[in-house]
Amino acid sequence: MSVSRRALLAAPGIVSLGLAALSSPFGSAARAQGATAPGAAGWPNRPVRLIVPFTPAGTTDVAARILAERLQAHLGQPFTVENRAGAGGNVGADAVAKAEPDGYTVLMQAISSGAINYTLYGGRMPYRPEDLAEVGLVVRVPNVIFVTNALPVRSLRELVAYAKANPGKLNIGSSGAGTSLHVTGELLKMEAGIEMTHVPFRGAGPMLAEVIAGRVQVAVDNLPSAIGHLREGRLRALAVTTAARTPALPDCPTTAEEGLPGVEATAWFGIQAPARTPRPIVERLGAVIDAIVKEPATRARMADLGGMMPDLTPEGGTTPAAFTAFVRAETAKWGEVVRKSGATVE
Structure with a gap:
C-alpha cells in the first residue's frame, strides 16, 4: 500500500483515526435487556453462526468469543464462532452478505472489511455496504x-x-x-x-x-x-496509538509521547447481519448487544485486554441505527483516505 504523507494530511481529520460518539435515536425501551420486538419471539431456537473474517487468536476473534459467551447467556442458544479469513476480512464478510437472511448467520465485522476495503478494493469488492445490516458496535481498540x-x-x-x-x-x-x-x-x-x-x-x-x-x-x-x-x-x-495511555498497558507510552503525534489509530469491531434479515430480529439482537456492552463485567474483560466500549449512545451503549450512522461515517472517511492517497492492494 503506497500512501503519500501530503495526501493524508490534505484530508481534514484523516490522520487521527479517533472515533466520535454518536447519539441514539432510540428510546430506552428498545435498549432494554432482552427486549423482544414483535415477530422475533421465536428467535433464536437453534445455534447461531458468528463468522469471524480473520484467523483465530486475533482481536476480532478474541472479542467475538467474549461476545458469543454473553449472547448465549442472554438468548439461551449457542453462538458458534467460525473463522473465515482472507482478503483483509472480505472473504468472511462476503460469506455473511450472501448467507440466508434468517438471523442464524451473523458477522463480527472489522474496520477493514467494514469501511476501508470498500474503496481500497474498488470494483473487486465481492459485496456492497448495503448487503449488510448493522446490529451493534461491540468494542473499539x-x-x-x-x-x-x-x-x-x-x-x-x-x-x-x-x-x-x-x-x-x-x-x-x-x-x-x-x-x-x-x-x-x-x-x-x-x-x-x-x-x-x-x-x-x-x-x-x-x-x-x-x-x-x-x-x-x-x-x-x-x-x-x-x-x-x-x-x-x-x-x-x-x-x-491512542491519544492517552491505556490502563491495560500503563507503562507503554503513546506515539505522541515518542514524538509522533500524527500516528494515531483506533480500530473497531461490531455485529452485522445479511441485509434482508427480518428487522425485528436485528432490533432484538441489537438490544441484547446493547445490554451486554453495558455490563460491568464485560467492560472489565474488554478493558483488561485494552479495549474501549462503543459508547455510541449517551448511556454508553449501541443501537442498530447508531451503528449504521457510525459505519457510514467511517466508510466515507476511509474512502477519502484511499482516494487522496492513491492506496492500492496488489
Missing part, C-alpha cells in the same frame, strides 16, 4: 507498535533511529493488507521518515508467531491480541 526481542531498540525513538541507520533492513508485519494495522504502519513510516518493508499476514496469529521468532522485526497489532505476549515478555511494546 488501540493499536500497538512492537518489536521482536532480538532487535536492539527499547523505544519508538530508538526504532526510528535504528531504521534510519539501517535503511531497508527492517520488515513490519500486519494482519493483512488494507487493515488499520497496515495503515498505521504506513503512517509510522511517513511520520518518521523511515523505510520498512510491509509484510501482510492472513491474521494476527501467524503474524505474531513470526515476530516472536524474529523473522519479522517490527509489527502493528490491535492491543487485545498482542497484550498477552507483551505482558509476558515475548514481545517488546514501544507505543500505543
Whole structure:
C-alpha cells in the first residue's frame, strides 16, 4: 500500500483515526435487556453462526468469543464462532452478505472489511455496504507498535533511529493488507521518515508467531491480541496509538509521547447481519448487544485486554441505527483516505 504523507494530511481529520460518539435515536425501551420486538419471539431456537473474517487468536476473534459467551447467556442458544479469513476480512464478510437472511448467520465485522476495503478494493469488492445490516458496535481498540526481542531498540525513538541507520533492513508485519494495522504502519513510516518493508499476514496469529521468532522485526497489532505476549515478555511494546495511555498497558507510552503525534489509530469491531434479515430480529439482537456492552463485567474483560466500549449512545451503549450512522461515517472517511492517497492492494 503506497500512501503519500501530503495526501493524508490534505484530508481534514484523516490522520487521527479517533472515533466520535454518536447519539441514539432510540428510546430506552428498545435498549432494554432482552427486549423482544414483535415477530422475533421465536428467535433464536437453534445455534447461531458468528463468522469471524480473520484467523483465530486475533482481536476480532478474541472479542467475538467474549461476545458469543454473553449472547448465549442472554438468548439461551449457542453462538458458534467460525473463522473465515482472507482478503483483509472480505472473504468472511462476503460469506455473511450472501448467507440466508434468517438471523442464524451473523458477522463480527472489522474496520477493514467494514469501511476501508470498500474503496481500497474498488470494483473487486465481492459485496456492497448495503448487503449488510448493522446490529451493534461491540468494542473499539488501540493499536500497538512492537518489536521482536532480538532487535536492539527499547523505544519508538530508538526504532526510528535504528531504521534510519539501517535503511531497508527492517520488515513490519500486519494482519493483512488494507487493515488499520497496515495503515498505521504506513503512517509510522511517513511520520518518521523511515523505510520498512510491509509484510501482510492472513491474521494476527501467524503474524505474531513470526515476530516472536524474529523473522519479522517490527509489527502493528490491535492491543487485545498482542497484550498477552507483551505482558509476558515475548514481545517488546514501544507505543500505543491512542491519544492517552491505556490502563491495560500503563507503562507503554503513546506515539505522541515518542514524538509522533500524527500516528494515531483506533480500530473497531461490531455485529452485522445479511441485509434482508427480518428487522425485528436485528432490533432484538441489537438490544441484547446493547445490554451486554453495558455490563460491568464485560467492560472489565474488554478493558483488561485494552479495549474501549462503543459508547455510541449517551448511556454508553449501541443501537442498530447508531451503528449504521457510525459505519457510514467511517466508510466515507476511509474512502477519502484511499482516494487522496492513491492506496492500492496488489
